Amino acid sequence: MGDHADLLRLSAADLAAALTAGEVSSVEATRAHLDRISAVDDDVHAFLHVNSEEALASAGAVDDARSAGETLHPLAGVPIAVKDVVVTKGQVTTAGSKMLENWVPPYDATLVTRLREAGLPILGKTNMDEFAMGSSTEHSAYGPTRNPWDLGRIPGGSGGGSAAAVAAFEAPLAIGTDTGGSIRQPAAVTGTVGVKPTYGSVSRYGLIALASSLDQAGPCSRTVLDAALLHDVIGGHDPRDSTSLPEAAPSYAEAARQGATGDLSGIRVGVVTELGGEGYEPGVRASFQAALAALTAAGADIVEVSCPSFSAALAAYYLILPSEASSNLAKFDGMRYGLRVEPGDGPATAERVMAATRGAGFGDEVKRRIILGTYALSAGYYDAYYGSAQKVRTLIQRDFAAAFEQADVLVSPTAPTTAFPFGAKLDDPLAMYLNDVATIPANLAGVPGMSLPSGLSDDGLPVGFQLLAPARQDARLYTVGAALETLLLDDWGAPLLSRAPELEVKA
C-alpha cells in the first residue's frame, strides 16, 4: 500500500485491519498523516503542535511489537490527534490560551494513558477556542482553524481543530471534549462524526476543566464504528475521577457493528419539538427530514416528543458554565506555571502579579465568562442565578426521563446552521451561543449524544444529525447511528466527505 491518498482516506477500522494484516506498518501510516499535516495544515490550522518524532517512535514500537508476535489492541498503530485541552506528558498543552503558552505538563490525562497503552501514536495537539469557550475556534489565542469544506468558514468549536483534522484527512481519529456541544457541533459543520459520551463514561482526569459538571471527552471520527472503537479505548472507570462511572461498559464497537445492518425495526425515534423549527435554517431542516425518512424506511417508529424545559437550557447553561469556569480558571495566576506577567509599575505583590497575569493571559471571551460566573456566584445572587440554573437542570433531566419513556433515542439537527463565515458572530456573543442550543441539553442532563452527517444543505455544506440516548445507554447511539450511516451511505454512494473540495497540497 504505497499510495498515501488511499491510506489517508481509510477509516480507522479499515486502517487497523490493514495494520493487522501487515499490509501497512504503523510507521508508514503515521508518516503519511504527518506528511498530510505538513501539506495542508498551513491552510487548515487544525494543529497547534505536531509531535512527529514521538508519534513515529510510538508507531515504531507498535510495529516492533507486532513483528514480535505480541497481542495488540485492535486500534494499535492507528494515529490520532488530541485536543489541546487534554494534558500530554512532555508535550506542550495550551488549551488554546496564551496563559499556557509553552506549558509542558508533567503527567498524562487518563485517556492519554489509555491511548498510549493501546498503541495509538499521538500526531499532535489540535486547535480550539481558548479554554474550550466558543463555537468557532475564533477564540483560540493562536488563530482560528479553517473548515476544510470552505476555508472561509468556521470549523465549529470549541473542538474545531479535532473535527477539521479528521475532515481534512490529517488524522483518522481525534479526541474532543464537549461541554455544551464542542464535539458535536464541529462534527456537524465538518461532515464528521462526534460523540459526547454519558457524563462519567470517559475519565476527566487530565482534561483542563471548563465546567466540571458538564465536561466530557469523546471521540471524533469519520465513521460511527470508528467513534465506537475509540470510545472503547478511552472509556471505563478511572479511580482518579470521582465522577467516573464505576460499572463496566459494553463494547460500543459491537453495538455499531450490529447497527450497521441497517435494520431499525421497532426502534422508537423521538423528534424533539423544541429542537427544530424556528431559528433552524431551511437547508438544515430539509436534511434532517430526509434522514428521518430514511429511518422510517428502515422500520423505525418516529414519534414527536416535547421537552418544554429545553427552552430554558441555554440560559441555565450560561449561568452554570461561567460559574464553574470562574472557579476552575482561578488557578491560572502566574504563581506556579504558565504565563507570569509583572505589573508595569508599582510593587510586584502577589495580588498585582495575579491581576497583571490574568489581564494579559486571558482573551475577551474567557474574561467575559469569568466575570459572568463570578457575578452569578456572589453572595446575594447565588440563589437567583446558580441556584435557579440548577433547578432548570433538574427540570431538563425530568424532561429527558419523560421523553425516553416514549422513545429509545431522541433526534434533532445538531446545530441550527451550517458552517458560518469567519467573523459572522464574533461581535455577537448571544448569536454565537445560540449555535449550541440543540447540544446543550445533553450536557445539562449528563446524557450521551452523537452527531453524524445527514447530508449537505442547500449551501453545499454538511449538516449534522443529533442522536441522544439515556444516560449509560451510549450503545444505542452507536447502533442507531451506524444504521442511519449505512442507510445514508447507500443513498449517497460514497462517504459525504468525498464531496468536500480537495485541499491545496503544499509540497
Next chain:
Amino acid sequence: MSVTYEDAITRYDPVLGIEVHVELGTRTKMFDDAPSPAGGTEPEHANQLVTPVSLGLPGALPVVNGTAVEYAIRIGLALNCEIARSCRFARKNYFYPDIPKNFQTSQYDEPIAYEGYLDVELADGTVFRVEIERAHMEEDAGKNTHVGGADGRIHGASHSLVDYNRAGVPLVEIVTKPITGVGDRAPEVARAYVQTLRDIFRALEVSEARMERGNVRADVNVSLRPTPDSPLGTRTETKNVNSFRSIERTVRFEIARQAGILDGGGSVLQETRHFHEDDGSTSPGRVKSDAEDYRYFPEPDLVPVAPSREWVEEIRATLPELPAARRRRLQGEWGYADAEMRDVVNAGAVELIEATVTAGASPAAARKWWMGELARTAKSQDVSLEELPVTPAAIGELQSLVDSGRINDKLARQVLEGVLAGEGSPEEVLTARGLEIVSDDGPLLEVIDATLAAQPDIVAKIKGGNLGPIGAIIGAVMKATRGQADAGRVRELVMERVQD
C-alpha cells in the same frame, strides 16, 4: 481605659466560641495520593510531597480519601454528633498563593458531623458541657515564607516562598455553639476544651495531635455582654492559637480588652486578631466586615460522601475507650481517691502510671514514683514527666528490685538517679554502683565484729541486758556499709554475736 481580667469578669458575662482544626494523620492527603506530612512522612525539602493534584495543576482532579472520612466520622461520634447520611464538599474561592487552585475544597453547608457535645472536666473536677455545632472536613493550605522583611512578616519582604507540602493535608474543623455560662472560668474552660479534644484525637488515633507542630490549631472567639440575659455582644476571633496556655491567655486578654472598650462606651469591632506569645496580647488582623465573598458552591468534581449506616455503626462499635471513660475505669482499678486521680491527670501521668503498672508495679508504688521523686525532678528541670529520660518499664523494674528486697527505698532513689543520668537500666546501675543490699553474712559479720571490738563498753551493757545502746551499734554498722546492709539482719547478727 485599662481594665484587669479580674475586674472585667465581675461586670461582664463572657461568651466563647472555639474552632479547632486538627490535621488528620492519614498516610496520604485529603484528595490526593501524595504522602501527607501529618501522616508520618517527614519531607526533606519544600514542595516534595506534591502531585499534580496537590499542586492544582491543570486537569488534575480530587478524589476523597476514604480513611480521612473514617477519621472524621470517628471524631464526630466521639463528640456525640449526628453523622450525615450524605454530605458534599464545596469550593471556597479566594486568591492567595498558598492555595494552589485558588479555592479551598471544604465542607460548607453540609458537614459530615453535626449537633454534638463534649463534656469537659476542669482541674477541680467540675464537668462542663460544650455544645458542638459541627465537624467538617477540609484541606489545609500550603505555607508562605516571606523573605527580606522583619520577623518573616510580609510587610517589607522582598519576596515570598511557597511550600505546598502541607497543601491538601486533611483537616477536620470542629466548631462549638456559643459557650455560655462559664463566667470567671472562661479561660479555664477554653483551655480544658481544647486539651480534652487533643486527648480524644490521640485516643482515637486520628492524629498525633501535637500542638507544637501545628497538628491542632484553635481559633478563639470571645464576646462580652453585661448579663447572661443580654443579647450576645460583638465577638472577636483570635486565629491560630496553638498552645493550651496561649488559649487561656487569649481569653483572659480579650475579656479584659473588650471590657475596657465597653466601659469607655465604645463598641467592640468584629475582626480577626492575632495572639502574641511574648506578652500575651492580641492585635487586630483583618476586619471581618470587609471579608471576602468566598462564592461558595458545591464542588462539582466530587460526588457526595454518603457513609452507609452500617459503616457508621461499625465505626461506632470499634471506637476506642475515650479518655474520660478510661480515667474513670483506671481510677477504679487503681483505687485512687478522687483528689489523687485528679492530680495524676493534671500532671499528665495517667499513661505513664498505666504503663508502669503494666510493667509490674502496684498502682500505689507507680503513683508514688511518678508523683513523687519523678515529679520533683521534672519540676526542677522544668520539663514534663514524659520528657524525663526514664521509661515506665524502668520504673517497674526499679520497683521490683525494691519488692524483692534487693534494695530499699533509699537505695532505689540512688538507682533512679543513675538511670536518669543515663547510666543504664536499674539493674545495670545497681551493679555498676554496687548498691545491692548485702545479704551475705560473711562480710557483714566482719564489719559487726570490728564494730563490737571497738565498743567494748557497749557490748558489756548489752550483755548485761540493757538493749538500749544496740541502736548505736546498728547505726555504726549501717554507716560502715554505706547503708547497703539490711538493718533487720544487722540487728539479728549483733544479738547473736553478743550472746555468744
